[in-house]
Amino acid sequence: MTPHRSTRAAVFSAGSWGTAVAKILADAGTSVIVHARRDEIADAINTTHRNPGYFPDIELPASLTATTDPAAALAGADFLVLSIPAQSLRGNLAAWAPHIGTDTVIVSLMKGVEQGSHLRASQIITEVTGVGAERVAVLSGPNLAREIMDGQPAAATIACADEGAAHRFQKACHTGYFRPYTSTDVTGCELGGAVKNVIALAVGIASGMGLGHNAQAMLITRGLAETTRLGVAMGADPLTFAGLAGLGDLVATCSSPLSRNRTFGTHLGKGLSVQEATAATRQTTEGVKSAEAILALARAHDVEMPITGVVSALLNEKVTLGEAAAALMQRPPKPERCPPAPRPRGPPLRRLHPPHPEVPDHARIRAVRCPDRRHPRPGGVDDHRLHPPARPLAALEDVLPGHVHDHHAHRHHQGRPHRARERLRLPLPGLLDPRPAPAPDDPRPPHRERPVRPGRRARPRPVRPR
Numbered sequence: 001m002t003p004h005r006s007t008r009a010a011v012f013s014a015g016s017w018g019t020a021v022a023k024i025l026a027d028a029g030t031s032v033i034v035h036a037r038r039d040e041i042a043d044a045i046n047t048t049h050r051n052p053g054y055f056p057d058i059e060l061p062a063s064l065t066a067t068t069d070p071a072a073a074l075a076g077a078d079f080l081v082l083s084i085p086a087q088s089l090r091g092n093l094a095a096w097a098p099h100i101g102t103d104t105v106i107v108s109l110m111k112g113v114e115q116g117s118h119l120r121a122s123q124i125i126t127e128v129t130g131v132g133a134e135r136v137a138v139l140s141g142p143n144l145a146r147e148i149m150d151g152q153p154a155a156a157t158i159a160c161a162d163e164g165a166a167h168r169f170q171k172a173c174h175t176g177y178f179r180p181y182t183s184t185d186v187t188g189c190e191l192g193g194a195v196k197n198v199i200a201l202a203v204g205i206a207s208g209m210g211l212g213h214n215a216q217a218m219l220i221t222r223g224l225a226e227t228t229r230l231g232v233a234m235g236a237d238p239l240t241f242a243g244l245a246g247l248g249d250l251v252a253t254c255s256s257p258l259s260r261n262r263t264f265g266t267h268l269g270k271g272l273s274v275q276e277a278t279a280a281t282r283q284t285t286e287g288v289k290s291a292e293a294i295l296a297l298a299r300a301h302d303v304e305m306p307i308t309g310v311v312s313a314l315l316n317e318k319v320t321l322g323e324a325a326a327a328l329m330q331r332p333p334k335p336e337r338c339p340p341a342p343r344p345r346g347p348p349l350r351r352l353h354p355p356h357p358e359v360p361d362h363a364r365i366r367a368v369r370c371p372d373r374r375h376p377r378p379g380g381v382d383d384h385r386l387h388p389p390a391r392p393l394a395a396l397e398d399v400l401p402g403h404v405h406d407h408h409a410h411r412h413h414q415g416r417p418h419r420a421r422e423r424l425r426l427p428l429p430g431l432l433d434p435r436p437a438p439a440p441d442d443p444r445p446p447h448r449e450r451p452v453r454p455g456r457r458a459r460p461r462p463v464r465p466r
């Protein structure tokens with residue numbers, strides 16, 4: 001927290017989070033210039049020390065200045081901090097790139113995945129600017145901008161392949177109310193931030209439908225499970241998802257009415273159409289744009305993400321609220337947890353993009369067997385890849401795996417005899433329908449859920465005396 005005005009940061013966007021991070025940096029003693037798109041916002045910041053577009057009631061540090069000239073903002077900058085909607089990053093960055101200094105570290109605050117390319121912000125940055133991964137950092141965590149502007153305490157994680165660069169930015173933004181930690185898990189931090197927006201949409205939808213805290217906690221917890229599955233398949237450290245950029249951000253966003261994603265979901269849950277919810281939302285709602293791209297990443301890495309799947313289907317208006325909820329609740333029963341994947345080996349199953357320097361060896365999945373021998377799982381990813389289910393029907397089942405009950409997979413899953421390709425379609429009762437979900441055509445009780453402990457083996461058989 002030593003003053004270091006010689007450190008310079010250029011914050012690109014005078015939006016909600018850009019303004020908040022600019023204030024943090026200035027309060028930490030860093031020399032900050034904000035790049036605004038509109039002259040009137042830049043002028044207001046320079047003359048009244050307020051941002052009338054986002055926080056008209058909050059006075060900004062007098063040392064904080066603004067400009068609409070990207071070259072002036074970037075001149076001599078140690079850090080370029082980017083905080084615009086993820087879908088607009090590529091085009092804007094291409095225009096700003098010629099002004100970026102050769103030593104400038106680029107810090108992404110963005111929590112989205114690009115449509116079409118399915119790239120995260122840090123990957124877009126390296127691709128567009130040609131800057132090496134050691135000069136690209138991400139900052140992510142439970143950081144609702146409004147609370148931070150009010151001076152309330154918060155923490156975040158700064159991740160960079162070069163830990164030294166992360167440390168420098170940590171020093172540049174450490175204040176009495178903002179506590180940054182460092183990490184080298186760029187993939188995990190970024191995925192945590194992007195996927196939690198989709199889970200926050202799901203929680204908002206549940207809340208809008210009038211569902212209680214049990215349902216919301218279920219979505220948060222299983223949302224974290226599917227985020228971690230994707231992260232592990234993409235080479236992230238699973239423990240990152242237990243940290244600020246994972247669980248921390250998920251809890252803050254899913255529980256706060258300040259979250260735009262949760263609020264958008266609440267509108268949907270109350271019955272508004274996607275168009276109506278969009279019209280009711282003024283600021284950036286990354287989850288709406290990223291859900292499908294995240295689902296595409298999941299497919300490419302053979303990871304099941306049922307919550308993301310139903311949110312994407314709802315956003316595309318392919319299913320009703322009741323159908324989406326029923327599709328989640330009627331998935332085949334399974335253990336809560338399978339062991340994490342061992343170090344991956346072998347060629348990737350499918351890859352969306354040419355190898356990225358940051359994730360060269362990790363986007364690989366290998367079949368492992370769950371200690372409960374009836375549940376073979378690929379790479380700790382609890383899907384049914386090893387029970388090739390010969391999935392029927394097209395679009396809906398593709399978006400919502402488990403929407404159609406696969407009788408063959410179900411019997412196989414239970415370790416029982418089965419006839420290949422026998423299938424049964426379940427009706428989809430509305431979520432609030434008091435009737436119990438229809439039982440599969442099996443008279444025996446359903447498979448008992450049993451916690452699986454990593455590394456645990458079947459109990460040894462007693463040795464009979466001869």
Ligand SMILES: NC(=O)C1=CN([C@@H]2O[C@H](COP(=O)(O)OP(=O)(O)OC[C@H]3O[C@@H](n4cnc5c(N)ncnc54)[C@H](O)[C@@H]3O)[C@@H](O)[C@H]2O)C=CC1
Binds near residue numbers: 037084085143282284
């Ligand atoms: N608001 C928050 O509490 C937090 C937001 N974030 C992330 O920060 C990023 C930015 O979000 P916010 O600042 O909240 O959004 P915002 O909607 O408040 O501000 C977006 C900014 O980007 C600019 N912008 C919009 N479209 C643009 C375009 N096509 N080209 C160039 N500039 C454009 C706007 O003028 C505005 O300055 C998102 O990825 C979000 O997930 C991350 C943590 C907290």
Ligand SMILES: O=C(CO)COP(=O)(O)O
Binds near residue numbers: 111141197200259
């Ligand atoms: O990322 C955020 C908090 O950490 C902000 O979430 P929303 O974009 O949903 O407002």
